[in-house]
Amino acid sequence: MANGTKERILAAALEMFSQNGYAGTNIRELSASLGLVKSGVYKHYESKEAIWNALLDQMTAYYGEHFGSPEHLPPVPDSLEALTRLTMQMVNITVHDEKIIMTRKVLTLEQYRDVRARELATKHFLTGLTEIFTRIFAGMMDKGLIRRDDPAMLAFAYTMPISALIHLCDREPEKTEDAIGQIEAFSRHFIATYGVK
Amino acid sequence: MANGTKERILAAALEMFSQNGYAGTNIRELSASLGLVKSGVYKHYESKEAIWNALLDQMTAYYGEHFGSPEHLPPVPDSLEALTRLTMQMVNITVHDEKIIMTRKVLTLEQYRDVRARELATKHFLTGLTEIFTRIFAGMMDKGLIRRDDPAMLAFAYTMPISALIHLCDREPEKTEDAIGQIEAFSRHFIATYGVK
DNA sequence: TTGACAAGTGACCTCCCGTTCACTATAGTA
DNA sequence: TACTATAGTGAACGGGAGGTCACTTGTCAA
Numbered sequence: 001m002a003n004g005t006k007e008r009i010l011a012a013a014l015e016m017f018s019q020n021g022y023a024g025t026n027i028r029e030l031s032a033s034l035g036l037v038k039s040g041v042y043k044h045y046e047s048k049e050a051i052w053n054a055l056l057d058q059m060t061a062y063y064g065e066h067f068g069s070p071e072h073l074p075p076v077p078d079s080l081e082a083l084t085r086l087t088m089q090m091v092n093i094t095v096h097d098e099k100i101i102m103t104r105k106v107l108t109l110e111q112y113r114d115v116r117a118r119e120l121a122t123k124h125f126l127t128g129l130t131e132i133f134t135r136i137f138a139g140m141m142d143k144g145l146i147r148r149d150d151p152a153m154l155a156f157a158y159t160m161p162i163s164a165l166i167h168l169c170d171r172e173p174e175k176t177e178d179a180i181g182q183i184e185a186f187s188r189h190f191i192a193t194y195g196v197k
Numbered sequence: 198m199a200n201g202t203k204e205r206i207l208a209a210a211l212e213m214f215s216q217n218g219y220a221g222t223n224i225r226e227l228s229a230s231l232g233l234v235k236s237g238v239y240k241h242y243e244s245k246e247a248i249w250n251a252l253l254d255q256m257t258a259y260y261g262e263h264f265g266s267p268e269h270l271p272p273v274p275d276s277l278e279a280l281t282r283l284t285m286q287m288v289n290i291t292v293h294d295e296k297i298i299m300t301r302k303v304l305t306l307e308q309y310r311d312v313r314a315r316e317l318a319t320k321h322f323l324t325g326l327t328e329i330f331t332r333i334f335a336g337m338m339d340k341g342l343i344r345r346d347d348p349a350m351l352a353f354a355y356t357m358p359i360s361a362l363i364h365l366c367d368r369e370p371e372k373t374e375d376a377i378g379q380i381e382a383f384s385r386h387f388i389a390t391y392g393v394k
Numbered sequence: 395t396t397g398a399c400a401a402g403t404g405a406c407c408t409c410c411c412g413t414t415c416a417c418t419a420t421a422g423t424a
Numbered sequence: 425t426a427c428t429a430t431a432g433t434g435a436a437c438g439g440g441a442g443g444t445c446a447c448t449t450g451t452c453a454a
Contacts, residue, residue, distance in 0.1 A: 005431075019309065023221035026411060039414080040432050048412065105309060111368050112216065112302060118368055126365060153386050156379075161357035168323060171308050171315055182353075189350050193390060202401075223441060236444080237402045245442065 006044045008034055010058060013051050018102035021109040022052060056116045059103055063120065067128055074132070076139030080195040083140065084187040091162065091183055095169045095176055104170055125167075129159040147194050154194060161186055203241045205231055207255060210248050215299035218306045219249060253313045256300055260317065264325055271329070273336030277392040280337065281384045288359065288380055292366045292373055301367055322364075326356040344391050351391060358383055 012033050016025040027048060031038040045051045066072055074090070077083040094100050107124055110117040133155035140146040146154070165179040165186075209230050213222040224245055228235040242248045263269055271287070274280040291297050304321055307314040330352035337343040343351070362376040362383075 021218055021220060021306070021310075023218055024310075027413090028411080036431095037433055038412085039434075042413070043431055046413095109218070109306060109309070112306070113218075113221075121368060122365065126361060150386070153383065156383065157354065157358055157386070160361040161354055164323060164357040164360060168319065171318060186350065186353065189347070189354070224443085225441080233401095234403055235442085236404075239443070240401055243443095 005034070005036075005040075009041060009044055009051065010055055013055050014099070014102050014106065017052070017055070018105035018109070022048075022113070052114075055106075056114070056120070059106075059120060060116070062103075063123065063128075067132070073135060076136055076143070078143060078145070080145055080191045083136070083145075083191060084184065086136075087162070087187050088180070088184055091166065091180060095166060095180065101170055104167075108167075108170070125163055126160075129163060130155045133159050145196055147196055149194065158187075158190055202231070202233075202237075206238060206241055206248060207252055210252050211296070211299050211303065214249070214252070215302035215306070219245075219310070249311075252303075253311070253317070256303075256317060257313070259300075260320065260325075264329070270332060273333055273340070275340060275342070277342055277388045280333070280342075280388060281381065283333075284359070284384050285377070285381055288363065288377060292363055292377065298367055301364075305364075305367070322360055323357075326360060327352045330356050342393060344393055346391065355384075355387055 009030070012030050013025070016030050016033070025048075027038045027041055031041045041051075045054065074086055077086050104124065107117050107121040111121040112118070130152065134152045137146060137151040137154045137158070141148055141151060162183050165183050169176045169179050206227070209227050210222070213227050213230070222245075224235045224238055228238045238248075242251065271283055274283050301321065304314050304318040308318040309315070327349065331349045334343060334348040334351045334355070338345055338348060359380050362380050366373045366376050
């Protein structure tokens with residue numbers, strides 16, 4: 001037996017929690033989606049809440065690995081055009097990767113109920129993004145690509161409209177292509193405003 | 198008897214749905230918060246879903262009344278400073294009014310499950326805001342207060358960072374003051390960038 | 395005064411939830 | 425081969441969910 005069921009349960013939980021929320025998810029459906037009977041789940045997690053906590057642990061660890069350490073940060077673009085390329089590359093991943101989408105949805109749905117979800121939501125949706133782009137813009141200012149200004153303010157002004165459109169994709173996936181187009185247009189407009197010609 | 202119970206039920210539903218979500222709310226608690234026993238609620242609404250639909254009706258109507266008609270739109274500011282004043286006034290209302298906060302939370306929690314919530318969420322969080330400020334910026338360009346540019350793009354670039362901080366206030370109310378300060382700083386930075394001196 | 399009706403009660407129904415437990419089948423080890 | 429730990433089963437349990445219903449109470453109109 002044994003086929004990494006513990007991880008499969010977490011994956012199924014992420015899927016169901018992101019669609020129906022924690023309260024709207026029941027163990028019967030969750031286990032059925034794995035070809036298990038519900039009592040089987042309790043061989044791996046002692047309760048529904050334990051699954052939830054394990055999922056949060058996993059999300060926290062994942063975020064730390066990918067965005068916590070400086071070596072995983074994207075390189076500073078060396079042209080204005082490269083900033084848009086980098087942006088679109090990041091957006092395309094984040095908007096099409098099912099697991100990332102589901103992570104955002106779960107954090108959105110549970111942010112008012114669970115302290116850890118709340119903190120992760122703020123990181124994912126606000127502080128994390130601005131921190132990454134603060135470095136990028138500071139670097140681009142040093143290279144003379146972008147007008148000298150407060151890099152944190154520019155990062156905030158750049159990432160939040162993009163973030164809003166990413167949330168739109170989560171909410172109305174059929175608008176994804178449109179949203180990506182808008183993001184690119186916004187990126188170019190931003191460059192036209194702050195870039196050094 | 199009769200004391201507007203139907204409306205009080207909706208108010209209580211808004212409160213509970215915004216805290217625990219639709220699935221996480223039960224009729225027993227809801228009626229108890231009104232000093233009723235749960236069967237009493239069924240004298241006014243035939244089911245939990247009927248309450249939910251009535252709440253959405255109310256939210257839709259409210260939005261239409263306040264933001265749907267042109268006469269309720271804010272006047273075009275006649276100075277750059279007045280744009281910040283108008284912005285801060287709107288932000289202060291939206292961030293401190295309990296009913297508006299709860300409305301945003303409900304839409305956030307139910308946007309993936311309910312079509313009407315999804316549409317309202319996009320209006321509240323994205324299109325509504327940008328439409329209002331598109332008119333404002335177009336007007337300010339006509340008055341020569343703001344550099345000629347695509348007013349819709351400026352509206353998007355202006356409102357989305359503010360919207361992100363409003364969501365932060367909903368998520369972590371203890372950061373409200375900080376967020377308001379950041380919004381004001383952002384507004385002034387925006388003016389410094391796009392305003393005509 | 396009486397009758398009709400709207401509002402509210404409490405007991406009850408059915409269903410499904412999370413959880414437990416005795417049991418079985420399997421794989422690896424001594 | 426026998427032992428043990430692990431993974432999975434299926435029946436059962438207690439509780440709480442949404443919803444129904446017969447009944448009482450208060451209001452108002454005829």
